[in-house]
Amino acid sequence: EDQVTQSPEALRLQEGESSSLNCSYTVSGLRGLFWYRQDPGKGPEFLFTLYSAGEEKEKERLKATLTKKESFLHITAPKPEDSATYLCAGGGSARQLTFGSGTQLTVLP
Amino acid sequence: DVKVTQSSRYLVKRTGEKVFLECVQDMDHENMFWYRQDPGLGLRLIYFSYDVKMKEKGDIPEGYSVSREKKERFSLILESASTNQTSMYLCASLTHRDREKLFFGSGTQLSVL
Numbered sequence: 001e002d003q004v005t006q007s008p009e010a011l012r013l014q015e016g017e018s019s020s021l022n023c024s025y026t027v028s029g030l031r032g033l034f035w036y037r038q039d040p041g042k043g044p045e046f047l048f049t050l051y052s053a054g055e056e057k058e059k060e061r062l063k064a065t066l067t068k069k070e071s072f073l074h075i076t077a078p079k080p081e082d083s084a085t086y087l088c089a090g091g092g093s094a095r096q097l098t099f100g101s102g103t104q105l106t107v108l109p
Numbered sequence: 110d111v112k113v114t115q116s117s118r119y120l121v122k123r124t125g126e127k128v129f130l131e132c133v134q135d136m137d138h139e140n141m142f143w144y145r146q147d148p149g150l151g152l153r154l155i156y157f158s159y160d161v162k163m164k165e166k167g168d169i170p171e172g173y174s175v176s177r178e179k180k181e182r183f184s185l186i187l188e189s190a191s192t193n194q195t196s197m198y199l200c201a202s203l204t205h206r207d208r209e210k211l212f213f214g215s216g217t218q219l220s221v222l
Contacts (some may be wrong), residue, residue: 004151032209043113043199043213044152087151094203094211095140095159099151 002027004090006100013078013107021073021103023088033071034097035064036087044087078107112136113214115200121220128187130217132200140203141183142167142211143175145196152199158183190221 003026013019025033032051036044048057050066057064061082063074073086085104091097116131134141140159144152144167154167156175164175172194176184183202187194200214 034209034211036211041118042215043201044211045213046210049209089152094208095142095154095157095165097152097154097211099153101149101151 002090002098004088004098004100006088006103008103010104013105015079015107015109016077018076018078021086021105023071023100024069025071025090027090027098029092030090031092032090033066034089035073036089038085038087038102080107080109083107113200113202113212115214115217117217118215119218121222122190123222124191126190128190128219130185130198132183132214133181134202134212135181136202136204137180138202138204141177142201143183143185144199144201145169146199147196155185192221195219195221
């Protein structure tokens, strides 16, 4: 059975305090590892797709990396507006995604 | 920008009622999806549709049905709502031209009493 586990469940950071979110996966036929951001009262918004171990992608203060068993979302010098729930998902295609339960990030000013 | 619109933000229904959740997308996407999101469980796929009148079951289709009569509209139907169907329901769409990105609506929080 495909499984995606995110840790920690919740993370509180001070503004400027860098950290990483973890996504461990066991997904057969993995073709992509996806990261989404979800703000309260909204649907998830696409951030990144990673396809192979060693791949990295960046967007502003976020950098996603992928190994054969895990993906990390590194947040450098976060700001309060980075507060959100970050979801990761893995699958053979967008029709076959297994989502993790998310990491709720709070960045305090 | 792609817009996926769900007809209701909050909905309260009684056990046994028939419930319709509507979703409309404005970017001519071929694929549409219904997920439910529960704390600690992540998003789980209920049904998806890859074309008009076409549908496939996702991971948790029991107690649900769907309808896609027009390309832009995908409806989720709860034939007889039960309390264990209280959840956040998210609609999403996807195009063949960019298979990476699911575009989500803002969700419908359904409470079944």
